[in-house]
Amino acid sequence: xxxxxxxxxxxxxxxxxxxxxxxxxxxxxxxxxxxxxxxxxxxxxxxxxxxxxxxxxxxxxxxxxxxxxxxxxxxxxxxxxxxxxxxxxxxxxxxxxxxxxxxxxxxxxxxxxxxxxxxxxxxxxxxxxxxxxxxxxxxxxxxxxxxxxxxxxxxxxxxxxxxxxxxxxxxxxxxxxxxxxxxxxxxxxxxxxxxxxxxxxxxxxxxxxxxxxxxxxxxxxxxxxxxxxxxxxxxxxxxxxxxxxxxxxxxxxxxxxxxxxxxxxxxxxxxxxxxxxxxxxxxxxxxxxxxxxxxxxxxxxxxxxxxxxxxxxxxxxxxxxxxxxxxxxxxxxxxxxxxxxxxxxxxxxxxxxxxxxxxxxxxxxxxxxxxxxxxxxxxxxxxxxxxxxxxxxxxxxxxxxxxxxx
Amino acid sequence: xxxxxxxxxxxxxxxxxxxxxxxxxxxxxxxxxxxxxxxxxxxxxxxxxxxxxxxxxxxxxxxxxxxxxxxxxxxxxxxxxxxxxxxxxxxxxxxxxxxxxxxxxxxxxxxxxxxxxxxxxxxxxxxxxxxxxxxxxxxxxxxxxxxxxxxxxxxxxxxxxxxxxxxxxxxxxxxxxxxxxxxxxxxxxxxxxxxxxxxxxxxxxxxxxxxxxxxxxxxxxxxxxxxxxxxxxxxxxxxxxxxxxxxxxxxxxxxxxxxxxxxxxxxxxxxxxxxxxxxxxxxxxxxxxxxxxxxxxxxxxxxxxxxxxxxxxxxxxxxxxxxxxxxxxxxxxxxxxxxxxxxxxxxxxxxxxxxxxxxxxxxxxxxxxxxxxxxxxxxxxxxxxxxxxxxxxxxxxxxxxxxxxxxxxxxxxxxxxxxxxxxxxxxxxxxxxxxxxxxxxxxxxxx
Numbered sequence: 001x002x003x004x005x006x007x008x009x010x011x012x013x014x015x016x017x018x019x020x021x022x023x024x025x026x027x028x029x030x031x032x033x034x035x036x037x038x039x040x041x042x043x044x045x046x047x048x049x050x051x052x053x054x055x056x057x058x059x060x061x062x063x064x065x066x067x068x069x070x071x072x073x074x075x076x077x078x079x080x081x082x083x084x085x086x087x088x089x090x091x092x093x094x095x096x097x098x099x100x101x102x103x104x105x106x107x108x109x110x111x112x113x114x115x116x117x118x119x120x121x122x123x124x125x126x127x128x129x130x131x132x133x134x135x136x137x138x139x140x141x142x143x144x145x146x147x148x149x150x151x152x153x154x155x156x157x158x159x160x161x162x163x164x165x166x167x168x169x170x171x172x173x174x175x176x177x178x179x180x181x182x183x184x185x186x187x188x189x190x191x192x193x194x195x196x197x198x199x200x201x202x203x204x205x206x207x208x209x210x211x212x213x214x215x216x217x218x219x220x221x222x223x224x225x226x227x228x229x230x231x232x233x234x235x236x237x238x239x240x241x242x243x244x245x246x247x248x249x250x251x252x253x254x255x256x257x258x259x260x261x262x263x264x265x266x267x268x269x270x271x272x273x274x275x276x277x278x279x280x281x282x283x284x285x286x287x288x289x290x291x292x293x294x295x296x297x298x299x300x301x302x303x304x305x306x307x308x309x310x311x312x313x314x315x316x317x318x319x320x321x322x323x324x325x326x327x328x329x330x331x332x333x334x335x336x337x338x339x340x341x342x343x344x345x346x347x348x349x350x351x352x353x354x355x356x357x358x359x360x361x362x363x364x365x366x367x368x369x370x371x372x373x374x375x376x377x378x379x380x381x382x383x384x385x386x387x388x389x390x391x392x393x394x395x396x397x398x399x400x401x402x403x404x405x406x
Numbered sequence: 407x408x409x410x411x412x413x414x415x416x417x418x419x420x421x422x423x424x425x426x427x428x429x430x431x432x433x434x435x436x437x438x439x440x441x442x443x444x445x446x447x448x449x450x451x452x453x454x455x456x457x458x459x460x461x462x463x464x465x466x467x468x469x470x471x472x473x474x475x476x477x478x479x480x481x482x483x484x485x486x487x488x489x490x491x492x493x494x495x496x497x498x499x500x501x502x503x504x505x506x507x508x509x510x511x512x513x514x515x516x517x518x519x520x521x522x523x524x525x526x527x528x529x530x531x532x533x534x535x536x537x538x539x540x541x542x543x544x545x546x547x548x549x550x551x552x553x554x555x556x557x558x559x560x561x562x563x564x565x566x567x568x569x570x571x572x573x574x575x576x577x578x579x580x581x582x583x584x585x586x587x588x589x590x591x592x593x594x595x596x597x598x599x600x601x602x603x604x605x606x607x608x609x610x611x612x613x614x615x616x617x618x619x620x621x622x623x624x625x626x627x628x629x630x631x632x633x634x635x636x637x638x639x640x641x642x643x644x645x646x647x648x649x650x651x652x653x654x655x656x657x658x659x660x661x662x663x664x665x666x667x668x669x670x671x672x673x674x675x676x677x678x679x680x681x682x683x684x685x686x687x688x689x690x691x692x693x694x695x696x697x698x699x700x701x702x703x704x705x706x707x708x709x710x711x712x713x714x715x716x717x718x719x720x721x722x723x724x725x726x727x728x729x730x731x732x733x734x735x736x737x738x739x740x741x742x743x744x745x746x747x748x749x750x751x752x753x754x755x756x757x758x759x760x761x762x763x764x765x766x767x768x769x770x771x772x773x774x775x776x777x778x779x780x781x782x783x784x785x786x787x788x789x790x791x792x793x794x795x796x797x798x799x800x801x802x803x804x805x806x807x808x809x810x811x812x813x814x815x816x817x818x819x820x821x822x823x824x825x826x827x828x829x830x831x832x833x834x835x836x837x838x839x840x841x842x843x844x845x846x847x848x849x850x851x852x853x
Contacts, residue, residue, distance in 0.1 A: 293503070293768065328776075377827040378780075379776035382781070
C-alpha cells in the first residue's frame with residue numbers, strides 16, 4: 001500500500017517535470033493512478049455530456065455514457081431515462097463525447113529507431129519491443145485525446161515487422177500494449193531504396209516482395225508473420241504514397257490474395273475508383289497545414305468510391321493534435337464530417353484489427369472516451385477530459401471535480 | 407467595371423467586430439459601402455450572402471507563396487518581391503482557396519541576413535505596382551536554421567548577427583571620417599588655389615576684422631606645415647557597402663528587423679540583441695517563444711507564429727517546443743500574435759511536383775487560427791490578427807485589412823464561419839475583381 005503510494009507520488013513529480021520542461025499549455029490537473037486495486041472505475045460511473053459521436057460518426061444528442069468496470073455499459077439517452085441513480089456522474093455541460101482517438105501509424109514512445117538497416121526484410125521484428133511506456137510523449141498525446149496508437153516499424157524496410165497497438169493509458173493508469181498482433185508493416189515508399197543494400201530501385205523492391213511472398217507460400221507452413229501474410233491470413237499495412245504505389249498494392253492483392261492496406265497515401269486522383277471494393281481500407285496522412293490539395297482530398301476521393309478511410313497522425317514528429325488537424329483538413333477538402341470523425345476512431349480500429357474492442361461508443365466496448373467542448377472536427381474544440389478503460393486519466397482546467405480527482 | 411454588392415451576409419469587419427446581416431458594396435476596385443442598410447444600385451451585380459460570411463482577404467504574415475529564391479546569408483540588399491513568381495498560378499490559387507489574398511514574404515535565409523521582405527498581393531500576372539503592396543517591410547534574418555544544430559552554432563550565429571550590426575556602425579564611422587577628411591581636403595585645396603591666385607593680390611582678402619585675420623593666418627601656417635608633410639593627399643574613399651547601409655536603416659529605426667528562429671534560446675538571444683541595439687524586432691516562427699512571453703510583452707516585440715521545420719528523424723527537433731497553446735499564452739501576457747504559413751516547402755526551392763497542379767501547398771491560415779482558438783486564443787482577436795491587425799503591423803492598413811469604405815476591395819466569401827469545420831471559400835475578390843469562384847458555390851441572385 002505504501003509502495004503504491006510512493007510510486008504514484010514520484011510519477012506525479014516526473015510528469016510535472018516533463019510537462020514543465022515542455023511548456024505544455026492547459027494541463028491543469030490530471031488524475032494520478034490511485035493505488036492498484038482501489039480504482040473507483042470498477043464500481044461504475046457515468047459521464048453526462050450534451051451529445052456524442054455515434055457508430056456512424058454522426059454527432060447525436062443525448063450524451064449519457066455508463067461505465068461498468070473497463071467497459072461501456074450503456075450509451076445515449078439522458079440521465080433521467082437511465083438507471084444511473086447511484087453511481088458518480090461526471091457532468092460536462094454542452095460537451096461532446098467521442099471515442100478515444102486512434103493514430104493508426106505512429107512512432108510514439110519508440111525507444112530509438114524503428115527499422116533495422118541491414119536487411120530489407122524484417123518480418124520477425126515486433127514494434128512492441130521498441131515501446132517505451134515511460135516516454136513523456138505519451139502524456140502529450142493523451143491530453144490531446146489520443147488514447148490508442150499503432151506503433152509501427154518505419155517506411156525504410158520492404159517488410160518492416162509487426163505493428164503493435166498501444167495505449168497512452170491503461171486500466172491501471174499506465175500506458176500499455178493493447179495487442180502485439182497488429183498487421184504486418186511493409187513499404188513501397190522511396191525510403192526503401194538504400195544505396196548500401198537491396199533494394200535500390202522500385203522494380204527491385206517489387207521483385208523482392210514477390211519473391212518473399214512466393215517463397216513463403218511454397219515453403220512448409222510456418223507460424224511466422226510473413227507466411228501468415230502471404231497466405232492472406234494477416235493483413236499488411238504498406239506505405240504507398242503515390243497513386244502508382246496504390247496500384248501496385250491492388251495488383252499484389254489480385255495476384256496473391258494478400259490483404260494490403262495502403263498507408264501514407266497522398267494521391268487518389270486516378271486510383272480511388274480502381275481501389276473500390278479491392279482493399280479493406282486506406283490510410284491517408286499524416287496531413288499537416290502545409291499539405292497540398294491533392295493530399296488533403298485523397299480521403300474524400302477514396303471515401304466517395306466506397307473505400308473506408310483512416311487518417312494517420314504521424315506522432316511524435318507531428319504535434320499531438322495532428323490527428324484532428326488531419327481530419328479537419330480532409331473535411332475541408334470534401335470528406336463528409338461523419339467519415340472524418342470515423343477516420344480517426346472507428347475506421348482506424350477496424351483496419352488495425354481491434355475494431356471489436358475499441359473505436360466506437362458501444363455497450364461492451366472498452367470505455368475509451370474523449371470529452372470535447374464541441375465537435376471533435378472543430379479545431380476550436382478543447383479536450384475537457386479523457387477516459388481510458390473506464391478510468392479518467394485527464395481532466396482539463398475547469399472540468400468537473402467529481403470522480404477520481406484527488 | 408460594374409459595381410458589386412454582397413448582401414445579407416455576416417460581415418467580419420477585420421478589427422474584431424462582427425456585423426450580422428450586412429452588405430458590402432464595391433466598385434472600381436474599392437469598397438464603397440459597408441453596413442446593415444447599404445443600398446445597391448440597380449446596375450450592381452448582386453450576390454446573395456445568406457448564411458455566408460464575408461471577411462477581408464486574409465493576410466499571411468510570413469508566408470512563402472510562390473517564393474522562388476532562397477536568399478544567401480549576405481544579401482542584405484536583396485528584396486523578396488524580386489523572388490515572387492507572379493506566374494505561379496497554381497500556388498496562388500491554392501492560397502485563394504484558403505481565403506488568402508495578401509502575403510508578407512520575408513527574404514528567407516538559413517542564417518545571417520537574407521534581405522528585405524515585401525508585402526505581395528496575390529494577383530497573378532498583375533502589374534508590379536499592383537502586386538507589390540509594400541516593397542520594404544523589414545530586414546530579414548534567420549537564426550539556427552542552417553548548419554549543424556546545437557547550442558554552439560546557435561550562439562555563433564547570434565553573435566555573427568550582432569557583429570554585422572556593429573560592423574555597420576563602424577562602416578558609418580569610417581564613412582563619416584572620410585566625409586570629414588574629404589571636406590578638410592577640399593578646403594585645403596580651395597585655400598591653395600586661393601594662395602596661388604593671391605600671389606598677385608593681397609593676402610587675407612576675405613578677412614573682415616583684425617581678429618579673424620590673425621586666426622586665418624595661423625591656419626594658413628598650420629596648413630602650410632601639413633602640406634609639406636603629406637603633399638595634400640586626397641583621402642582614400644572606403645568601399646561602399648550597401649548591405650551595411652541596409653543594416654544602418656534598421657539601427658536608425660527606418661526598418662524593422664525580422665528574424666526567423668525556432669528555439670526559445672534563440673528568441674532570448676534576439677531579445678538581448680534588440681535591447682542592446684535598440685532596434686524594432688519581429689520574431690517569426692517563434693517556436694517556444696511562449697516560454698519568454700513576459701519579456702516579449704515588455705519589449706513590445708510582435709510574434710508571427712509559423713510551424714517549426716519538421717525534424718528529419720524522431721529526434722528532439724525544435725518541434726519539442728511546439729505547443730498548440732503558444733498563441734494563447736503569448737496573448738495572455740500581452741504579446742501581439744500573428745499567423746503565418748512559414749516555409750511551405752522547407753526553405754529550399756520547392757520540387758516541381760509540390761508547386762504544380764493541386765499539389766501546391768496552401769497557407770491554411772484559418773485552420774491555424776482555429777487551432778489557436780481551441781487552445782484558448784480569442785477567436786475575434788485571431789480573425790483580426792489575419793486581417794486588420796496584420797495590415798497595421800505591415801504598414802498597409804490604409805489599403806487593406808478591413809471592410810471599410812475607401813479600402814481596397816480584397817475580400818472573401820466563406821460558406822460558414824472561417825474558423826468552423828467544413829467552412830469553404832466560395833469567392834475571392836481582389837481589387838474588386840472576382841479571381842476565384844468555387845464550383846457549386848451559392849448562385850448569384852441577380853434580380
